[in-house]
Structure formats: C-alpha cells, structure tokens
Amino acid sequence: MQLKRLAQFTVRKLIRLVLLLIAVSLFSFVLVSLSPVDPINAYVGAEMLQIGPEQRQLIAERWGLDQPMITRFWLWLQQLGSGNLGTSMIFNQPVGTVIANRFQVSLQMLAIAWLLSGLLGLGLGVLAGAYEGRWIDRTIRFYAYILASSPTFWMALLLLIIFSVTLKLTPICCAAPPGVLATDVTLGQRIHHLILPAVTLSIIGVASIALHTRQKLIEVLNSDYVLFARAQGETLWGIIRHHGLRNILLPAITLQFASLSELFGGAVLAEQVFAYPGLGEATVQAALRSDVPLLVGIVFFSALFVYIGNTIADLTYQIIDPRIRIGGL
Amino acid sequence: MLSVENFSVTFTMYDRGLVQKQLTVITDLDLEVRAGEVVAVVGSSGSGKSLLAHAVLGILPANAETSGRILFQGEPLSAARCQALRGRAIALIPQSIGYLDPLMTVGAQVCRVGQLNGLAKPAAKLVMLETFKRYNLASEVQHLYPFQLSGGMARRVLVAMAVVGQAELVIADEPTPGLHPDVVTETLNHLRELASEGKGVMLITHDIEAALQIADRVAVFYAGTTVEIAAASDFANGKLRHPYTQALWRALPQHDFIPVAGD
Numbered sequence: 387m388q389l390k391r392l393a394q395f396t397v398r399k400l401i402r403l404v405l406l407l408i409a410v411s412l413f414s415f416v417l418v419s420l421s422p423v424d425p426i427n428a429y430v431g432a433e434m435l436q437i438g439p440e441q442r443q444l445i446a447e448r449w450g451l452d453q454p455m456i457t458r459f460w461l462w463l464q465q466l467g468s469g470n471l472g473t474s475m476i477f478n479q480p481v482g483t484v485i486a487n488r489f490q491v492s493l494q495m496l497a498i499a500w501l502l503s504g505l506l507g508l509g510l511g512v513l514a515g516a517y518e519g520r521w522i523d524r525t526i527r528f529y530a531y532i533l534a535s536s537p538t539f540w541m542a543l544l545l546l547i548i549f550s551v552t553l554k555l556t557p558i559c560c561a562a563p564p565g566v567l568a569t570d571v572t573l574g575q576r577i578h579h580l581i582l583p584a585v586t587l588s589i590i591g592v593a594s595i596a597l598h599t600r601q602k603l604i605e606v607l608n609s610d611y612v613l614f615a616r617a618q619g620e621t622l623w624g625i626i627r628h629h630g631l632r633n634i635l636l637p638a639i640t641l642q643f644a645s646l647s648e649l650f651g652g653a654v655l656a657e658q659v660f661a662y663p664g665l666g667e668a669t670v671q672a673a674l675r676s677d678v679p680l681l682v683g684i685v686f687f688s689a690l691f692v693y694i695g696n697t698i699a700d701l702t703y704q705i706i707d708p709r710i711r712i713g714g715l
Numbered sequence: 716m717l718s719v720e721n722f723s724v725t726f727t728m729y730d731r732g733l734v735q736k737q738l739t740v741i742t743d744l745d746l747e748v749r750a751g752e753v754v755a756v757v758g759s760s761g762s763g764k765s766l767l768a769h770a771v772l773g774i775l776p777a778n779a780e781t782s783g784r785i786l787f788q789g790e791p792l793s794a795a796r797c798q799a800l801r802g803r804a805i806a807l808i809p810q811s812i813g814y815l816d817p818l819m820t821v822g823a824q825v826c827r828v829g830q831l832n833g834l835a836k837p838a839a840k841l842v843m844l845e846t847f848k849r850y851n852l853a854s855e856v857q858h859l860y861p862f863q864l865s866g867g868m869a870r871r872v873l874v875a876m877a878v879v880g881q882a883e884l885v886i887a888d889e890p891t892p893g894l895h896p897d898v899v900t901e902t903l904n905h906l907r908e909l910a911s912e913g914k915g916v917m918l919i920t921h922d923i924e925a926a927l928q929i930a931d932r933v934a935v936f937y938a939g940t941t942v943e944i945a946a947a948s949d950f951a952n953g954k955l956r957h958p959y960t961q962a963l964w965r966a967l968p969q970h971d972f973i974p975v976a977g978d
Contacts, residue, residue: 614814616774619802708860
C-alpha cells in the first residue's frame, strides 16, 4: 500500500515535470527568438563595421539562424532527446559544460545563503512569535518587512558600499582576485569573495521565513494542546522546545525547499551586482546577447532545480507527518 | 481543599474601533471542593464553566482580569503559587484528544507530565507504564499518535495523564461529550475512583445526568455564577431550591422532559 502510493506519487510528479519542462522550453525559445536583440550583432559586437553581409550569412548558417524558428525548435528538441543541450554562442562551449561550470561556482553561494536564511529566519521567527506584541517582536517584524520590500540588487549595492568601499573588508567583485590563475586561488580567497553575495541573498531570504515562522508559532501557541501543556506546568520555552518546534518544523522545512525559486531569482541579481561569475550572471549574459541555446538550457535547468525543491517539500510531509505517513489521510 | 470565594472574571476587549468593552463572564462565584469529594459544576454551554477551570489553573488569556479569592489548601492561589502548583498539585483532564500535541506520541506526552512533576526520564517512563496498566492501556499505546486512539482509549489516556503526576485536585473539563454511554460510565468511574483515593475532583459538565451518577455535590452554574449548590441526593428528593435547577431537572427525558427556556 505504502509502496504503491509512493510509486503513484512519483509517476504523477514525473509526468508533471515533463509537461512543465516542455512548456518552459517552448516559451523561453519563442520569447528569446522574438526578442529584438539580434544574436549576430550581439556576438560580433564592436567589430560590426568590419564584417560584410557574406560573413554575417556564414555565421547565421553556422548557427542555423537562417532556418525558421519552428525548425530550429524541432532540431533543438531532437538533440535534447539524445542528451545534447546545444552549443552556447557566446561561450563557444557546449551548454551542458557552461551550466555545470557556472553552477558549481553558484552552488556554494546558494547553499550558504539557503542554510543561513533558513536558520536565521527560523530563529528570528521563533523569537518574534514567542514574544508576540512585545518590542522584540516589533523590531524583528519591522526588520523583516523592510527586507521583504527592498530589492535584492539595491541591498547588494548597499552592502558593497558599506563593506567593500567604506570598510574595505570584502572584495569589490568576482569570485577570485583578478589576475590570479584559477588553479592558484586558495580556499580562503574563495570564501572571502563568497561572503558578501551569500550574505546578501540570505538576509533577503530571512524575511519571509521569519514572518511565516512567527505566524505559525503564534498559531501553535494559541492551540488547545498548548493550553493543556500550560495546564501541565510547562513554561513558555518548555512549550516551544517540546511542542512549538515540533509543530512549526514541517511548514518551515516545506517553505525552505519551496524558497529555492526565490533564491535562484535573487542569485541572478546578486551575481550581476557582484560580478560573481555564477549561473545567474551567465543567465543575464545569455539574455542580453540572445544566446538562445544557453538561455533555454539555463531555464531548463533552473526549472528542474526548483521543481526538485518543491517535490522534496511535498515529500517531507509524506515522510515526516505521522498523520499522513501512518494514517494515509 | 479548594475554595473559590466571591470570584469574578472580566474580559477587556475592543468592541468597535478603539472603544473598549468590559465583559464580565463570571460574577461573585462561590464554590468549595473538599478532599475525597466529587463536585460537579453543571451549566449550559457558554456559561463560563471552562473559564472557572482555567482560572484555578491560572491559564486565563492575558486580557482577563479576576477579582475575589481562590484558596488552595487554605492559602491564596497567587500567580506564582499557581505556576508552581499547576500540573503538579492541580491537574486538568481536558475535553478531547484535540488537547494533545498531534505530532508527539502519546507515551512521550504522558512521560513529559511525569518529568514536569520532577521525575527523571526513566522513572517517568516506569510511572507511565504503571498508569497505563492501571487504566487497561496496552503498553503499545505509548507509541501511537493521538489521531490513532479510539474514543475510549483517548479518555483513558487523558485520565492517565492526570494521574501520572501526584495531583491532589483534578479538574475534569467536559470529559464525556459525544461518547458512547459505556465509555461515559467508565470515565466517570475513573473520576469517582480518584476521589476515593482522597483527591478532590471538580467535574465540569453540561450533562446533569452524568454528573448525578458520581457527584457528591452539584453546583449549578447559570450566567456566570452558581445559582445553587445542592447535594446530589437533593435532586431525587425534590429538595431543589432554585427555579433554574428545577428546570434542568425537569428537562431530563426520564422526568417531565420540559425544555429549559432560552436565556
């Protein structure tokens, strides 16, 4: 019974994933193809004047840009079937390789931001919820509302001004010091360059998690079972430790996995501001220079990434909540 | 053991906009519970019975204000004393399984009561198993979650939770609604048993029939105060004084079955 339900769940999720990926790739393919940016102009750049129409024609033929859009999409889909995501026009490398390289750089930043925002958000949310209406709650809420309504790039610029320009504590850009060979970069240097983008992302992420956690904890603290726990002589922190955390953890974990999409979106902006050569920065490049294969590849990949996050969020309920796990509700 | 004198509970709340409203829910209430005795507090739903229980336990909401006195074992029940005693000397048996943490196993929750009573974890577990045995609960029940309990099991678990601690006063808040008659009788017998052991039992219910089965005295609650405190035998002997009590008695199906007029 259990196994059958899990199998059904997986099959349903997989079908949805395939449909989602088809839709996502179709839309991004069409949108980028229709964008006013001419990929050849974007590729040639400043040397545009030195190139004749014959050479332009050659480039267009090499990239298949002379074919109609529907043919190109069909060819792309066929290649995808054999695992080939195509070649990036701006990096002149297979899209798969570009994404893999760039994602590796982004991954550390995303992971740090994700953990940091989750833990901080949970902590602040619990604190605010426990002292509902008191000054500490108001301070945390004020902070969260401000963060939630400030744009990521603005936050990034602000941190850059404070920590890199004024205090000179962190580097102004990039993932490594300029002029150093990639093989010579030390771990310390890498972390040094990583801190600010990761912190930017996490303090933005903290807001929504803190507010959600606070709300959930208040709900739990007003429940009948907490009233009974108080009647048993539990103190406020005893209640939070034994009943509060247990009951807010599930929604918190779900939210945490579901927040992967926001994190990914935030990374695009943060990486741009910090010139951090991650996947987000590559996305901007691909869009600005109409690199259709790379952009579609990234969109494809990020959809997969976010979808997996959401699926894990769904699964945690099935696995952790005893009412669903045992009760089969 | 417990005596409530001249006790009132008033809520301050916002009526419309910023206009504050005072709502008195319990007025000038007097009640006494002695050791070894079951006192039933009977009244219709919404008459403030549960609030009385919460007041004795000191777990009223923050916007409630109280006046009058509550004495426990001869001494006033101040906020600090209340906090020290609740769950230890005074225990609550709640209305339903909804008062248990839905994500915690029953055993862990019963153990927790033991721990709050100052027992170490292994000792608390032993006491829990003993109590389970006393109430005819298989030891496997400790691994179940609240939603897995049947109605009867749930009642026994809730009574067991009150017994794990060494409470002297047990307050049962509507322990019998919506239950099979056999389970009702069983639960009531458990309460009677506790009284026979020398504990004071306060049974809060709207079911006058159930109350009469085990209570020594019945306090009839109407509109936030006790209109009459009568010995259980007075009901059958026709010695009831207050018209509301008489109306309640007559409303029972086995008597005249005349409905009580609405408030």
